Ligand SMILES: NC(=O)C1=CN([C@@H]2O[C@H](COP(=O)(O)OP(=O)(O)OC[C@H]3O[C@@H](n4cnc5c(N)ncnc54)[C@H](OP(=O)(O)O)[C@@H]3O)[C@@H](O)[C@H]2O)C=CC1
C-alpha cells in the first residue's frame with residue numbers, strides 16, 4: 001500500500017480516537033517528524049512526535065489538521081486555530097454531531113474539509129471510517145484524504161451528510177454496542193452456570209471467530225446463522241427468542257436511533 005502522507009499533520013487532541021488513528025499511521029510508515037500533536041496535558045504520544053500545549057505561531061505549508069478533541073470544544077479551538085489557517089491548510093474533523101457547515105463558518109479561509117467518523121479498531125487497521133465532503137472541497141483533497149484513511153480499514157464515502165449521524169450510530173458507536181454484546185453473552189453463560197472466566201473467554205472467542213468467518217464468507221450473516229441451526233435443534237430454539245417480534249432488530253433499531261438523536265441534538269448545540 002503506497003500512502004501519500006500530508007507534508008505535515010497537526011492533531012488537535014490525541015485521546016482515545018485520534019490516538020488510534022495516529023498509531024496506525026505511524027505503524028504504516030508515517031514519519032513522526034511530520035506530526036505535531038496539541039494536547040493540554042502535554043503527555044507524550046510516540047517517539048519523534050512533537051507535542052505542544054499551546055498553538056504555534058504558524059502552521060507549516062501543506063498542513064492537514066485533524067480535529068480530534070471533544071465536539072463541545074470547537075468554539076474555543078476555532079478561535080485559536082482559524083487565524084493560523086490559510087487556503088493551503090486542509091481539515092479533517094472527527095467531531096461527532098458537527099456538520100461541515102458549522103466548520104465552514106468557523107474556518108472561512110479553509111477550502112478543503114472532510115468530515116470523518118472513524119471507530120476504535122482503526123488502530124488495528126480493521127476499523128470503519130465514514131467520510132463526507134461538500135462540493136467546495138477539491139477532488140484532489142478528497143483523493144488525498146481518502147488515501148490517508150485507507151490504511152485504517154474500511155472507508156465509506158457518504159453521499160448525503162444528512163445520514164452522518166446514522167452512520168456514526170452504526171459504526172462509530174458500534175464497537176461499544178458490540179463490547180456490550182460480548183459482555184452480555186458471557187454473563188448470560190455465567191447465569192446458566194458456566195464459570196465466569198471461562199464464559200468470558202468463550203464469548204469473546206465466539207464473537208471473534210464468527211466475525212472473521214462472516215467477513216470471509218460469500219453468504220450473508222443471515223444465511224450463516226441458518227447454517228448453525230440444525231432443524232429441530234438447539235440453535236433454532238435460541239434464535240426463536242431473538243427473532244420473536246423482531247426483538248433483537250427492534251432493540252438495535254432503538255439503540256441506533258437513540259445515538260442518532262443525540263448527534264442531531266449535538267448539532268443543534270444541545
Ligand atoms: N471514542 C470514540 O470511539 C470515537 C470518538 N470520536 C470523536 O473523537 C473525538 C475525541 O473523542 P475521544 O478520543 O473519545 O476523547 P478523549 O477524551 O479520549 O480525547 C480528547 C482529546 O482532546 C484533548 N483536549 C482536551 N481539551 C482540549 C482543548 N481545549 N483543545 C484541544 N484539545 C483538547 C485531550 O487532551 P489530553 O490528551 O491532554 O487530555 C485529548 O487528547 C470526539 O470529537 C468524538 O466525537 C469519533 C469516533 C469514535
Ligand SMILES: O=C(O)[C@@H]1CCC=N1
Pocket residue numbers: 096168172173
Ligand atoms: O460517543 C460519541 O459521541 C462518539 C461518537 C462515536 C463514538 N464516540
